Amino acid sequence: MINLISKLPLVGDTIFNEMSTLAREHRAINLGQGFPDYQPPDGLIQAVCNAMQEGPNQYAPMEGIPALRGAIADKVQGQHGRAYDANTEITVTSGATEALMSSILALVHPGDDVLLIDPAYDLYAPAITLAGGTPQRVALRTSTKPHSGFLLDWTAVEDALTKKTRLIVLNFPHNPTGLTLKEADLDALEQIVARHDMLLLSDEAYEHIVFDGDTHRSPVSRQILAERCVLISSFGKTFHATGWKVGYCCAPEKISREIRKVHQYTVYSVNTAVQAGIATYLKTEASLGALSGFYQKKRDRLVEGLNQTVLRPLHSEGTFFLLVDTRALGKHQEKTLALRILQECGVATIPVSAFYANPQAAEANHQLLRLCFAKQDSTLDSAVERLQSLKAC
Structure with missing residues (x-):
């Protein structure tokens, strides 16, 4: 046995x-x-079909095809004012799931603590465990206002940090509560990272779904946060195509280099035609707003x-x-x-x-x-x- x-x-x-x-x-x-339970945009489906018919249909570059990485760089800079080098700081992944797993495996070491904000997406803790780290948790506060949900408590977040905290995992807009970051939240996060040496992982899969005239605020819009942050997102959520499993991560070159080491031995590369179709759609038709x-x-x-x-x-x-x-x-x-x-x-x-x-x-x-x-x-x-x-x- x-x-x-x-x-x-x-x-x-x-x-x-x-x-x-x-x-x-x-x-x-x-x-x-x-x-x-509905289809992706017609223009996107056509762009992917065209890419399949025209080729290539062989392995894409490990880090993603240049056209898509360039389109991601343009999108992020336009949205958050943060310039990423498409060659060295952007990696196309097999959905946000693989981006999260590869990032955590690359950045978390045995003995590290990783702070999760509960309720937290269920992938995070197993990935941390596989990396040899220990999930530490701090809960969102429940609001006293009727039917208003949860609130962030940055004092509680900082109190939960330990000398071994390597990484804070952020997920905003937040699954499952729908909570979004405000400018005051980014202010508080800047103060925390100024006092503690750690990395940030920002899961922004729902970045283009924010309501009531508000806007999505990413940690990478602040210089001090962007220098230590991995931004992760998902085209599956944005384009109603979750089964295509195409996402990406953006991070400073030194961090990206480590993530790519894991990515290349996890999936190596992502569907070539779908990458090409998304790149074309982003540049010609996409109306993310x-x-x-x-x-x-x-x-x-x-x-x-x-x-x-x-x-x-x-x-x-x-x-x-x-x-x-x-x-x-x-x-x-x-x-x-x-x-x-x-x-x-x-x-x-x-x-x-x-x-x-x-x-x-x-x-x-x-x-x-x-x-x-x-x-x-x-x-x-x-x-x-x-x-x-x-x-x-």
């Missing part, structure tokens, strides 16, 4: 795959896993519908997610509530407790569920109609 020792003994199936599998089995409407308005209409439609149910929507500042307060259904573990709603109503959701270290812990259960509104209007309306059958206790 082989004595197999797991490197991730506490990790099982992700909550996203679990709920999506159950949604298929129960033929439920899936508002759980974060993917659209329209994405916030597109999703705000869907957010508002879902909020209006949920107000006709016993579920109370919390305010979402960004992303394509919305949290709902389920207290009218009685006090239960969030996963229990998610399973009940799936089985009784045929609507799949995600328990927010899954984004904490221990989903069963009391501090992880705020009776909140996450709903994805990256869906056709008809899908959202059908889900609301089903949820109207829920009765308050």
Whole structure:
């Protein structure tokens, strides 16, 4: 018998795959896993098809094709005023997932602490563990205002740092809460890094989905933060093409060099034709500024519908997610509530407790569920109609 020792003994199936599998089995409407049920833009599909037909269809350069890296450099500079060298500081990755994994494996060493802000996306902690680091966690504060969600507490963030803290993982617009960074947040972060020697990893997969006339603020818009920051984003989220798995990371050359060492032995390179198609689309047709308005209409439609149910929507500042307060259904573990709603109503959701270290812990259960509104209007309306059958206790 082989004595197999797991490197991730506490990790099982992700909550996203679990709920999506159950949604298929129960033929439920899936508002759980974060993917659209509509196609990418026609112009983008055509650009990718043209690239496939014209070629090349062989390996792309390890760091990404020059045209796409150049387009990313232009996009980031236009958006945040930060100039990255397309040859040495930008890497095209197999989605934001691979960018996150390669970055953490490259930058975190055995014995390092890495600070996560809970609720935190479930990839971060396993990646840190595989790198030999230790996840340390600080929780967002729950707001005292009704239905307003969570707040950042930078004093608590700094108090959670240790002498071994190597990296802070940031994720704004925030999945699952929809919280966005304000200028005051960047001010506070500047003060923290001035007092502590550490790196920043900024997961900005929802960078183009910010609501109510606000704008996305990245740490790389500040010089002192950009010098120690890895910016990661996802074309899958931006262009409704999550299955294409194309993302990127931007970082100073010294940091990028280390990330590329891991990237080249993880996937080596990313789909050539899709890279070429995205590069063409970015330069000729993409209207990234329209994405916030597109999703705000869907957010508002879902909020209006949920107000006709016993579920109370919390305010979402960004992303394509919305949290709902389920207290009218009685006090239960969030996963229990998610399973009940799936089985009784045929609507799949995600328990927010899954984004904490221990989903069963009391501090992880705020009776909140996450709903994805990256869906056709008809899908959202059908889900609301089903949820109207829920009765308050």
